[in-house]
Amino acid sequence: MNSELEITLNFSGGAELLFGKIKLHTVKLPSQETWCMKKLLVWIKENLLKERPELFLQGGTVRPGILVLVNNADWELVGQLDYNLQNKDEIVFISTLHGG
Amino acid sequence: MVVFCSTGCGSTAVLKRPKTDDALCKNCFFWAFETEVHHTITSTKMFQPGQLVAIGASGGKDSTVLAYVLKHLNEKYNYGLKLVLLSIDEGITGYRDDSLESVKRNQEEYNIPLTVLSYKDLYGWTMDDIVKQVGRKNNCTFCGVFRRQALDRGAMLLKCDIIATGHNADDVAETILMNLLRGDIARLQRCTFHITGSDGSLPRVKPFKYAYEKEIVLYAYFKKLDYFATECVYAPDAYRGHARALVKDLEALRSTSIIDIIHAGEQLAIKDGVKLPKQGLCSSCGYVSSNIICKACVLLEGLNRGRPKLAIGKSNKALAELLAERLQNAASIKTTIQDQF
Numbered sequence: 001m002n003s004e005l006e007i008t009l010n011f012s013g014g015a016e017l018l019f020g021k022i023k024l025h026t027v028k029l030p031s032q033e034t035w036c037m038k039k040l041l042v043w044i045k046e047n048l049l050k051e052r053p054e055l056f057l058q059g060g061t062v063r064p065g066i067l068v069l070v071n072n073a074d075w076e077l078v079g080q081l082d083y084n085l086q087n088k089d090e091i092v093f094i095s096t097l098h099g100g
Numbered sequence: 101m102v103v104f105c106s107t108g109c110g111s112t113a114v115l116k117r118p119k120t121d122d123a124l125c126k127n128c129f130f131w132a133f134e135t136e137v138h139h140t141i142t143s144t145k146m147f148q149p150g151q152l153v154a155i156g157a158s159g160g161k162d163s164t165v166l167a168y169v170l171k172h173l174n175e176k177y178n179y180g181l182k183l184v185l186l187s188i189d190e191g192i193t194g195y196r197d198d199s200l201e202s203v204k205r206n207q208e209e210y211n212i213p214l215t216v217l218s219y220k221d222l223y224g225w226t227m228d229d230i231v232k233q234v235g236r237k238n239n240c241t242f243c244g245v246f247r248r249q250a251l252d253r254g255a256m257l258l259k260c261d262i263i264a265t266g267h268n269a270d271d272v273a274e275t276i277l278m279n280l281l282r283g284d285i286a287r288l289q290r291c292t293f294h295i296t297g298s299d300g301s302l303p304r305v306k307p308f309k310y311a312y313e314k315e316i317v318l319y320a321y322f323k324k325l326d327y328f329a330t331e332c333v334y335a336p337d338a339y340r341g342h343a344r345a346l347v348k349d350l351e352a353l354r355s356t357s358i359i360d361i362i363h364a365g366e367q368l369a370i371k372d373g374v375k376l377p378k379q380g381l382c383s384s385c386g387y388v389s390s391n392i393i394c395k396a397c398v399l400l401e402g403l404n405r406g407r408p409k410l411a412i413g414k415s416n417k418a419l420a421e422l423l424a425e426r427l428q429n430a431a432s433i434k435t436t437i438q439d440q441f
Contacts, residue, residue: 013161013317013329064348067314074115074318077103077123096317097344098160098331 004087005031013095015066020050038081065097114322118312118355126322133319137307138173144294146305147262149180154255154263157185159202162266164327165316166308170264171210184258188250189218190243191226195332202328217254219246223400231334233403240338245395249387252301260302267306270313273358274343276365286376292366301388312358
């Protein structure tokens with residue numbers, strides 16, 4: 001069975017600067033495999049991140065200070081790195097690492 | 101996979117609170133966040149009815165949410181406060197000019213009057229000019245000192261009674277650690293006070309001092325509040341960055357760390373007999389200072405004389421010379437006046 005894995009990625013709070021200043025990215029992932037968040041982060045680093053990976057990722061997860069929402073809910077509620085992506089999921093990355 | 105709100109209200113949870121690990125839905129989160137800020141305000145007797153409050157507004161996440169929440173709570177609980185937005189333009193191209201647009205939107209959306217004061221008008225120097233003279237290190241010292249005074253001057257100009265800033269729990273925890281790391285006992289003691297400031301300057305309060313940065317950002321996100329979010333171009337070299345990285349890493353390991361650090365800071369007491377600098381007034385501008393001349397005046401003097409490192413770093417020889425010169429001038433002026441009369 002060939003199911004689709006289309007994901008929307010949204011970068012804000014300054015995080016978009018690391019992704020060519022583009023906030024919204026729609027990506028299609030090869031769906032034969034299971035994609036957990038951990039795998040997605042590696043994919044993002046290799047395919048979308050334009051510069052300074054250390055400002056986005058740290059120790060296999062997002063840098064502390066970057067909030068992650070899965071379908072508008074805190075990723076801490078759905079298992080963080082272990083959450084398995086589903087088709088049409090919306091992932092939001094909000095950076096809090098700036099002046100208030 | 102759906103997690104339900106810990107309150108049992110039946111709605112789907114949207115966040116996990118770092119302070120308590122509770123899973124809350126949108127509305128319960130808004131209520132919890134607002135109620136806690138309200139509790140901070142009432143339990144510390146932060147405000148008095150009838151006061152004119154200057155909200156330090158930068159257009160960033162903390163001050164935007166502060167303006168929104170303070171206005172909301174003022175109306176809901178009848179604090180009887182009058183609110184104004186006070187913004188300081190440090191003259192940092194690409195950073196401040198953009199964020200001021202955000203404050204102007206706050207003014208319109210929340211219907212709170214706004215005043216903008218600039219470093220250029222107050223001191224004759226923009227931060228861009230200062231960084232050209234001083235370099236990339238230590239320039240935050242100038243900005244912080246100048247901004248503090250600028251907020252005070254602006255608030256006094258507007259006849260405000262008190263200044264409210266959007267400093268959050270993460271900021272306070274960072275400050276406590278910074279003061280500890282630098283051995284600055286006086287500041288370590290003052291930085292956890294509920295109301296800071298003394299004679300010569302307006303009292304200052306931080307309604308968000310127990311509110312986690314994560315929650316402020318998510319409050320703004322779910323309420324769709326618009327703010328400006330970019331790091332100051334000069335910030336990467338600031339010392340606070342080290343404290344911030346530590347606080348963030350600690351939060352990732354144990355999320356209550358932030359509030360625990362604040363608790364520890366508040367409980368710290370200074371041993372009897374420890375000498376603390378006395379706070380008086382600057383002989384040059386009248387602002388509060390623990391020295392004869394306040395830091396802002398010394399920094400400005402240094403800039404104007406082309407010796408910007410005057411008050412930076414450990415060498416106090418140049419500073420001592422300046423102070424001696426000023427005192428001599430003041431003494432000779434006094435003698436001249438006495439002679440004339």
